[in-house]
Amino acid sequence: MNTSTSTTWASKKPGRSPGERLVEAILFATSLVSVLTTAAVIVVLFSETFQFFLRIPLTEFLFAPEWTPLFAEPRYGIGALLAGTFLFTAIGLVIAIPLGLLTAAYLAEYAPHEQSIRVKGIMELLEGVPTVVFGYFALLFLTPILQNLIPGLNLFNPISAGLVLGFAILPYISNVASDAMMAVPRSLREAAYALGATKFEVVTKVVFPAAVSGIVAAIILATSRAVGETMIAAIAAGQRPILTLDPRETIATMTSYIVQAATGDQPAGSLASRALFSVGATLFLLTLGFNILAQRIVERYRERYE
Amino acid sequence: MQRGLIQDSSQNPQKQQRDRINRVFARAVVVPTVIALALIAVLLLDTLYDTVSVQVVEVTETSGKSFALGQALTADQVIRLELAAQGKSEEEIAAFMSDPDEMRIFRLRNRVELMWATQDGPMRWVVSSLDDIRIKNLSLIEGLRQWNELKQGLKENQQLRLNPWLDYSFLTRDPSRNPISAGLRVALFGTIWLLTMTLLISIPIGVGTAIYLEEYAPKNRLTRFIEVNLRNLAGVPSIVFGLLGLAVFVRGMQLGPTLMAAALTMALLIMPTISIAAREALRSVPDSMRLAAYALGATKWQMISKVVLPATIPGMATGVILAAARAIGEAAPLLMVGAAAYVAFIPRGPFSEYTVLPVQIYLWISANLSEFANTAAAGIVVLLLTLGGLYALAFWVRRKYRVEW
Numbered sequence: 001m002n003t004s005t006s007t008t009w010a011s012k013k014p015g016r017s018p019g020e021r022l023v024e025a026i027l028f029a030t031s032l033v034s035v036l037t038t039a040a041v042i043v044v045l046f047s048e049t050f051q052f053f054l055r056i057p058l059t060e061f062l063f064a065p066e067w068t069p070l071f072a073e074p075r076y077g078i079g080a081l082l083a084g085t086f087l088f089t090a091i092g093l094v095i096a097i098p099l100g101l102l103t104a105a106y107l108a109e110y111a112p113h114e115q116s117i118r119v120k121g122i123m124e125l126l127e128g129v130p131t132v133v134f135g136y137f138a139l140l141f142l143t144p145i146l147q148n149l150i151p152g153l154n155l156f157n158p159i160s161a162g163l164v165l166g167f168a169i170l171p172y173i174s175n176v177a178s179d180a181m182m183a184v185p186r187s188l189r190e191a192a193y194a195l196g197a198t199k200f201e202v203v204t205k206v207v208f209p210a211a212v213s214g215i216v217a218a219i220i221l222a223t224s225r226a227v228g229e230t231m232i233a234a235i236a237a238g239q240r241p242i243l244t245l246d247p248r249e250t251i252a253t254m255t256s257y258i259v260q261a262a263t264g265d266q267p268a269g270s271l272a273s274r275a276l277f278s279v280g281a282t283l284f285l286l287t288l289g290f291n292i293l294a295q296r297i298v299e300r301y302r303e304r305y306e
Numbered sequence: 307m308q309r310g311l312i313q314d315s316s317q318n319p320q321k322q323q324r325d326r327i328n329r330v331f332a333r334a335v336v337v338p339t340v341i342a343l344a345l346i347a348v349l350l351l352d353t354l355y356d357t358v359s360v361q362v363v364e365v366t367e368t369s370g371k372s373f374a375l376g377q378a379l380t381a382d383q384v385i386r387l388e389l390a391a392q393g394k395s396e397e398e399i400a401a402f403m404s405d406p407d408e409m410r411i412f413r414l415r416n417r418v419e420l421m422w423a424t425q426d427g428p429m430r431w432v433v434s435s436l437d438d439i440r441i442k443n444l445s446l447i448e449g450l451r452q453w454n455e456l457k458q459g460l461k462e463n464q465q466l467r468l469n470p471w472l473d474y475s476f477l478t479r480d481p482s483r484n485p486i487s488a489g490l491r492v493a494l495f496g497t498i499w500l501l502t503m504t505l506l507i508s509i510p511i512g513v514g515t516a517i518y519l520e521e522y523a524p525k526n527r528l529t530r531f532i533e534v535n536l537r538n539l540a541g542v543p544s545i546v547f548g549l550l551g552l553a554v555f556v557r558g559m560q561l562g563p564t565l566m567a568a569a570l571t572m573a574l575l576i577m578p579t580i581s582i583a584a585r586e587a588l589r590s591v592p593d594s595m596r597l598a599a600y601a602l603g604a605t606k607w608q609m610i611s612k613v614v615l616p617a618t619i620p621g622m623a624t625g626v627i628l629a630a631a632r633a634i635g636e637a638a639p640l641l642m643v644g645a646a647a648y649v650a651f652i653p654r655g656p657f658s659e660y661t662v663l664p665v666q667i668y669l670w671i672s673a674n675l676s677e678f679a680n681t682a683a684a685g686i687v688v689l690l691l692t693l694g695g696l697y698a699l700a701f702w703v704r705r706k707y708r709v710e711w
């Protein structure tokens with residue numbers, strides 16, 4: 001309402017001065033920076049990736065068992081990096097989904113106002129910890145403990161990295177999911193109470209199903225964050241891209257490979273450098289897909305209750 | 307009504323079961339919060355614990371004297387005393403101390419530090435040569451347990467120290483390949499430089515975007531496209547921004563691994579965050595303010611710049627501080643645009659090489675696990691304190707300047 005009135009008001013004003021028009025043009029230009037950024041990301045990633053595929057066949061990219069562009073006999077199997085990313089993300093989600101949903105249930109259904117503010121504060125603390133700190137914690141605190149518990153666990157492994165990742169993405173799940181739960185109309189809850197349901201039954205059988213699309217969106221969003229998470233993976237999960245699903249092994253995620261490749265100088269235009277951008281393009285497409293999917297689901301869910 | 311249910315349940319085993327599940331669940335929902343708190347606490351304690359260690363150090367060059375703290379000495383006075391102890395005259399010392407180059411060399415070769423204990427008493431200044439050979443570096447509890455044993459075994463020129471890695475000199479020392487002499491100075495200056503430049507670039511763009519979208523943009527497809535795009539940009543992994551910066555700024559614009567390339571990259575990264583916060587601040591200004599300005603004959607830009615923007619400053623400031631906090635903790639994109647190199651000097655301008663706190667910490671962690679673990683921990687404490695300060699500032703601004711319409 002406020003923008004539309006003022007806009008029509010301004011546009012009806014006769015004879016706007018050149019100065020005014022200049023200001024508007026400048027502001028419009030700043031808003032195009034974000035569009036240009038996206039365009040630049042796409043152009044950069046995909047032109048390099050295109051060059052990469054001129055040299056390396058797609059079948060090699062999809063089916064080779066290893067990702068070793070710097071070896072004497074390079075292999076370019078993205079599957080090795082995808083497997084590592086999958087392991088790392090899956091372990092993170094195993095932690096973050098149940099804990100995040102419990103927190104969301106607490107925030108939306110149980111906590112009195114003041115306590116919910118406090119819990120949100122704790123989650124913000126967790127969110128504010130830089131991931132390089134989480135990486136340090138995983139490698140130097142958690143891994144030695146886990147190595148005593150799990151025989152054959154490598155120093156760099158997706159288990160401790162994933163566990164810590166779970167806490168890094170927990171706030172995203174609890175925030176989005178609690179918003180979704182709070183949006184469920186009160187009448188639904190009260191109807192259930194009237195039928196004699198306990199609070200547990202109201203939460204699990206009424207609120208949860210009614211908010212399920214928002215909760216799914218929260219999980220997808222968190223997955224996207226986890227896939228793109230870099231420092232924890234680079235520090236604690238290792239940098240050995242091999243196609244394996246054994247969580248005790250050292251792995252490499254897409255992000256940790258990018259870090260590894262970028263910190264070891266590679267000349268622009270070399271095949272290794274292009275391989276780096278092809279991994280970036282895969283990561284970008286994957287996270288973009290997740291984000292769009294989550295937005296679609298949230299939008300559909302909004303329609304149901306407004 | 308619920309009380310009625312509970313009374314019923316005492317007679318019905320099925321309802322008893324349901325109530326029990328209900329009670330268990332009511333307790334279970336606080337479990338994640340407890341775990342999160344415990345995790346934060348353990349993380350902090352573990353890092354703090356790692357910032358103090360017990361060392362056996364061999365002193366090779368300096369006088370080996372230590373200076374009791376009770377006399378309220380500063381580090382500079384300690385250097386003066388150390389030079390005197392090495393047999394320099396007053397004039398020589400004065401000339402030495404006023405020459406920045408000589409002082410730099412002294413600081414590079416020696417370390418003036420506050421020791422909690424040496425073998426001849428607690429809390430002392432010690433000047434030690436950087437050629438120290440670290441014979442042993444033990445974790446706090448292990449070291450204290452062996453304290454007496456280690457003290458017995460000390461040879462000539464050896465000292466047993468309880469060494470806080472995080473002291474004032476840690477902040478003022480340059481990076482080094484020797485953990486004992488490694489410090490944060492370059493990273494601190496790099497962080498300040500980078501943050502300032504990033505904000506100078508991203509605030510005008512972010513706020514400009516917000517003003518355009520809130521105050522000017524017609525409701526059409528282009529506007530909607532910009533909005534969707536902004537939201538998607540906020541979800542792009544930070545490392546992808548790093549790849550963008552590497553290709554466009556470092557290689558394309560030939561900026562190389564400089565502060566400028568990094569600041570441009572980080573500005574694009576935090577721009578959506580600033581923009582979203584600024585839009586919320588703009589939206590909270592009531593329409594009546596705008597109409598009142600128009601009624602007085604203001605033009606649109608006069609209305610925005612003299613009425614709306616001043617009213618949004620607290621909201622925008624909070625958003626900018628939070629974005630700054632994010633930028634300070636961010637390491638991944640900077641690794642791509644060249645912050646990972648070994649940099650021995652503080653930046654002299656926008657086209658200098660640089661390093662920043664989280665990157666320095668990452669380098670220490672990945673350099674060598676046991677050697678730099680203590681410096682990494684000390685760096686993390688500094689980083690977390692900085693972030694804590696920023697969050698506190700944001701909280702304070704939000705409280706103090708909150709406007710009720």
